[in-house]
Amino acid sequence: MKNQQTRDILKKGLVFAIIIIFIMAIGFHEIAAALISRIFSVDVKRGSIPEVRFMMYFMGLFAFLTGWANSDKREGAFLKKSTHGLLVSVVAGIFVVLFDLILVFLVNNEIDIREYLTAFSLDSMNFFLFNKGQLGLLYHFAYFVIFGFSGSTLNVLLSSESAQNLKEKTGKLYNATKEKINSAMPPFLKKYGKYFFLLLLAAAAIILPRTWGSYVNFVVGLVGLYVIAGVGLNIIVGLSGQLVLGYAAFFAMGAYSVALLNAAEPHNIMLGFWPSVLIAILMAIVAGLLLGLPLMGLRGDYLAIVTLGFGEIIRILLKSDLLTGFTGGPRGIHDIQGPTLFGQPFNSDVEYVYIIFACIALTIFIYNRLQNSRTGRAWLSIKEDAIAAQATGVNLQKYKLLALCIGAAFAGLVGGISAARNQFTGPNDHSLLVSMNVLSLVIVGGVNSIPGIILGAFTLKGLPEILREVENYRQLAFGILLIVMMIIRPNGLWPSSRPLYEKYNCPEDGEKNVGKERKND
Amino acid sequence: MAEKEKSAQIKQRNLSKIIRPIFGALVAAYVLWRLYTVFIVEAKYGPQVWVSLLVSGLIIGAVYSLIAIGYTLVYGILLMINFAHGELMMVGTYAGYFVFEAAQAIKMPNATDPELVFANAYPVLTIFLAFIVGMGVAAAVGYFLEKIAYRPLRGAPRLIPLISAIGASYVLQNISLLLFSPQLRNYDNPEALSRGDGWKLIVNDLPVNIPYTGVFTLVLSVILMLILLYIVKNTRLGKSMRAVAMDKDTAALMGINVNQTISNTFIISGLLAGAAGVMWGLHNAQVYNTVGFIPGIKAFTAAVFGGIGNIGGAMIGGMVIGMIESIGPTALGISYQLKDVIAFAILISVLIFKPSGILGEVLAEEKV
Numbered sequence: 001m002k003n004q005q006t007r008d009i010l011k012k013g014l015v016f017a018i019i020i021i022f023i024m025a026i027g028f029h030e031i032a033a034a035l036i037s038r039i040f041s042v043d044v045k046r047g048s049i050p051e052v053r054f055m056m057y058f059m060g061l062f063a064f065l066t067g068w069a070n071s072d073k074r075e076g077a078f079l080k081k082s083t084h085g086l087l088v089s090v091v092a093g094i095f096v097v098l099f100d101l102i103l104v105f106l107v108n109n110e111i112d113i114r115e116y117l118t119a120f121s122l123d124s125m126n127f128f129l130f131n132k133g134q135l136g137l138l139y140h141f142a143y144f145v146i147f148g149f150s151g152s153t154l155n156v157l158l159s160s161e162s163a164q165n166l167k168e169k170t171g172k173l174y175n176a177t178k179e180k181i182n183s184a185m186p187p188f189l190k191k192y193g194k195y196f197f198l199l200l201l202a203a204a205a206i207i208l209p210r211t212w213g214s215y216v217n218f219v220v221g222l223v224g225l226y227v228i229a230g231v232g233l234n235i236i237v238g239l240s241g242q243l244v245l246g247y248a249a250f251f252a253m254g255a256y257s258v259a260l261l262n263a264a265e266p267h268n269i270m271l272g273f274w275p276s277v278l279i280a281i282l283m284a285i286v287a288g289l290l291l292g293l294p295l296m297g298l299r300g301d302y303l304a305i306v307t308l309g310f311g312e313i314i315r316i317l318l319k320s321d322l323l324t325g326f327t328g329g330p331r332g333i334h335d336i337q338g339p340t341l342f343g344q345p346f347n348s349d350v351e352y353v354y355i356i357f358a359c360i361a362l363t364i365f366i367y368n369r370l371q372n373s374r375t376g377r378a379w380l381s382i383k384e385d386a387i388a389a390q391a392t393g394v395n396l397q398k399y400k401l402l403a404l405c406i407g408a409a410f411a412g413l414v415g416g417i418s419a420a421r422n423q424f425t426g427p428n429d430h431s432l433l434v435s436m437n438v439l440s441l442v443i444v445g446g447v448n449s450i451p452g453i454i455l456g457a458f459t460l461k462g463l464p465e466i467l468r469e470v471e472n473y474r475q476l477a478f479g480i481l482l483i484v485m486m487i488i489r490p491n492g493l494w495p496s497s498r499p500l501y502e503k504y505n506c507p508e509d510g511e512k513n514v515g516k517e518r519k520n521d
Numbered sequence: 522m523a524e525k526e527k528s529a530q531i532k533q534r535n536l537s538k539i540i541r542p543i544f545g546a547l548v549a550a551y552v553l554w555r556l557y558t559v560f561i562v563e564a565k566y567g568p569q570v571w572v573s574l575l576v577s578g579l580i581i582g583a584v585y586s587l588i589a590i591g592y593t594l595v596y597g598i599l600l601m602i603n604f605a606h607g608e609l610m611m612v613g614t615y616a617g618y619f620v621f622e623a624a625q626a627i628k629m630p631n632a633t634d635p636e637l638v639f640a641n642a643y644p645v646l647t648i649f650l651a652f653i654v655g656m657g658v659a660a661a662v663g664y665f666l667e668k669i670a671y672r673p674l675r676g677a678p679r680l681i682p683l684i685s686a687i688g689a690s691y692v693l694q695n696i697s698l699l700l701f702s703p704q705l706r707n708y709d710n711p712e713a714l715s716r717g718d719g720w721k722l723i724v725n726d727l728p729v730n731i732p733y734t735g736v737f738t739l740v741l742s743v744i745l746m747l748i749l750l751y752i753v754k755n756t757r758l759g760k761s762m763r764a765v766a767m768d769k770d771t772a773a774l775m776g777i778n779v780n781q782t783i784s785n786t787f788i789i790s791g792l793l794a795g796a797a798g799v800m801w802g803l804h805n806a807q808v809y810n811t812v813g814f815i816p817g818i819k820a821f822t823a824a825v826f827g828g829i830g831n832i833g834g835a836m837i838g839g840m841v842i843g844m845i846e847s848i849g850p851t852a853l854g855i856s857y858q859l860k861d862v863i864a865f866a867i868l869i870s871v872l873i874f875k876p877s878g879i880l881g882e883v884l885a886e887e888k889v
Contacts, residue, residue, distance in 0.1 A: 026699035309865035476695035482688025
């Protein structure tokens, strides 16, 4: 028993030490300190190192979290519970000090190993040691002891019985107020509240972009485009349950259709934006059809890899010399003409935001109609169990293909709009990375959940635009998020309500079981 | 009503039945037309060109085979595509790179040569060390990869571990990007195995270069594959791996530690990927953070081509993919830029026409 506890403490301490050492090795400690300094409204110039006190805050915070995460919540004396976190924190501190010894050696002898490990510049290493040289060692250890203990103690205090009671009481109070407000609402508001809300939303969507700056509009437009793409991919991945990794290929279809029909080079057709967007959607559907027809019978994971291959083929072809005459090759297509409405050309981000908002509304409308239709139910049944769906008369191939084509159509739309908006499209705009971004935002936000997808698009595309410092760490965060979400919240940040509804409200169970989960599931 | 539905279904089946042959005929016609143009109409390449392409195809194919075995082993046991497997190769490549850098940095001056470095004084030891470190690091990463990213998801629907694997692949790529910077690095080979040097084979009175690094790669990978085959066929470890691949629950009832066996599988696939990585570095020189991605996809193609779950299939598939990729662009008379397109096109064609591969899948029936 004792032995196992010691091992547990050692293991956890090592894990937390590795995390902080790793943060240092990729240079994230500087970024974290810069972010903290922003909270205190101290600006840090790009490429320069923030003040030392912010690094101290960061280290304190990390040590606090170490203690917090490792406090032992099982039965036992109060002191025993909080010492567990303290011990883990101390172990982590010891390992960090060992790492510091190396850093001190490197700093004192002025050995710069940046050629091999980019983050280990002398300044950066010194910053990690609070600019205190050897003394940094002691500081680190002291931080881990003090903050580790306080974190652990606080967690134990909060999880104690009296705190639990308090939590329950506040929860009850919250529910009671919610119910009061609900019952106090006039009946007409209850009935038409939804429409009222929608009206409010529409008014906000019309008025707000006028008041935002151009940069905000740019970011909002970007997020909006990813929302449309996310909803489109969700039809394929979320509703019909097929993993498609080459979604960017359909973007490319849309973007190049609009670009080739609306740019002076290489063809000078100048068809105009609106008809070419329709052609873009059509082209994406055709691509989906051509890809889907021979492949629909494949196992899910094979389909994922094949679509990945398809996406790469499209990108390589666009980039190659073979099609340079037709598509502009690696340089892409410049000066794409934007849309005009009633003779008025679109040229600011505000106007594109309006187009994008309109498309989002259309997308969500179509999505909702589809989801609740016979088709949507067929898709869900395929996703849950393909064989059972087939046995009940769902034509697998037809519905899978339909999902792929509809998803592709949305991608074509997004590609077309973004080509006109950026006035440029090139092969690298349609790399695997784009497909992955869309996939991550759907999965992180919540499969089959529109608010989830909007949240995901904002978290993964909007947030990094606002926090420019973290840009280099964005892809790493995507990867970590994908793994973590799969393990702890496979349904996403804002899961859809449909599965719950089906679980709780089974019609055949009658009235008596409503609100109760079935035991035999 | 029923009649109508039935006829609609028949139409549907006919559609997919018609489309595959059309697609196949188109591909075959294109390939034949290109082959005809290049070999008979133009006929500008002598046999020495084909021999040298074949040699380089064999060499690269050996590397693909090693990676493909990793895919096949993991797919056979867990029925998941270890999307991060190419990244294990990348990790191995970096590890080997650092060993060679260290060996080049240690000076060992002696009487005849004051500039002698460790790598040239003990080339065999250096290369041995590089392989040990590369394989060891890749195996360790594979072990922890399974433990952190895949084990908590065991038993989940099949796409969920795949998404986690994609995430893991991203994480590994970006960690190495942030740690080692996006800079392209070159392997510093010991003099005994410097790139470009090789035996000259005379074909048609013209010399064909057979590089030492290539021969080394080929021989070593064949040795590694033989060792692997021995392990899988004849040892306790291999037996437990095969048992777990067949049926996890029954294997557990027979006293096999399933978790340990799966871990071992990842370690073995990591070892092979690491070795492939060091070979890649020795032969192709370049190291960068996405070095494993394209070889990973091609190796997966090879694994599917040979029949997933089938170790022999993966070996043959790797060699075939390597050779097609090497000879393909020249034989079809298309730009060398498009060699990746050929690999992807093979992948798609194999999955359309023969998803079970040339040697057949080896998977437990209930799982397919």
